[in-house]
Amino acid sequence: MLVIGIAGGTGSGKTTVVRKIVESFCDGEVAVIPQDSYYRDSSHLPLEERLKLNFDEPAAIEWELLVQQLQQLKDGNAIEQPTYSYLTCTRGPETIHVEPRDIVIVEGILILCDENLRNMLDMKIFVDADSDERLIRVINRDIIERGRTVEMVIDRYEKVLRPMHLQHIEPTKRYADLIIPQGGHNKVAIDMMKDYISHKLKR
Numbered sequence: 555m556l557v558i559g560i561a562g563g564t565g566s567g568k569t570t571v572v573r574k575i576v577e578s579f580c581d582g583e584v585a586v587i588p589q590d591s592y593y594r595d596s597s598h599l600p601l602e603e604r605l606k607l608n609f610d611e612p613a614a615i616e617w618e619l620l621v622q623q624l625q626q627l628k629d630g631n632a633i634e635q636p637t638y639s640y641l642t643c644t645r646g647p648e649t650i651h652v653e654p655r656d657i658v659i660v661e662g663i664l665i666l667c668d669e670n671l672r673n674m675l676d677m678k679i680f681v682d683a684d685s686d687e688r689l690i691r692v693i694n695r696d697i698i699e700r701g702r703t704v705e706m707v708i709d710r711y712e713k714v715l716r717p718m719h720l721q722h723i724e725p726t727k728r729y730a731d732l733i734i735p736q737g738g739h740n741k742v743a744i745d746m747m748k749d750y751i752s753h754k755l756k757r
Contacts, residue, residue: 555628556754557658557674561666561726562681563719564610565691567737571681571744572661578748585627585655589662592620593638595645604643610718612667620660621670627654628674641701656755663719666726676754679747680730683737685716 558575562568576584594616596604608614623633634649666672666680689711696702702710727733734743 556676558677559665559675560661560679563723565688566681566683568681570738574744584657585652587660589665591636592616597644617668630654666729678731680727680733681737682735
């Protein structure tokens, strides 16, 4: 099993990079573990407080569960991956059954922040993009997927996303084995990554 961590700022193009890797291999060869599934449950808080939660700091993630389930996959056991709703800011009752695969991708903005998780990764990737490009993607995504207005997104970007990116996410570049500028548009870097994965799996 090859475990790959893909980090980078919100809106940097991580999802595109993950999708292009998955598409390069046969069905059933790749399992994707999103960091977003492991946000701590906040159902005990009133909705008004939940909507103010900071999702861009390491304390928001239940690292213990993520590390535990990744170890289960490495040991050859299936897991029940939790789900999380951004609309209610709570963990869902449903889980996603995930079987061990030849390639396991752990994806999320903060995954290089946790030392225990970093030590489990065979390859660490940081997807980079200019801040204005990331902001445009965040605006488009949050309006469509999370029901926010442009004003809400920009306000959150200025008060939370940008300072948290500079404090927690940008510094984790130093842990990366490979930095991919221009996100999912960097065909050369993505092809290099695919070749590396194939080589490690002796394809």
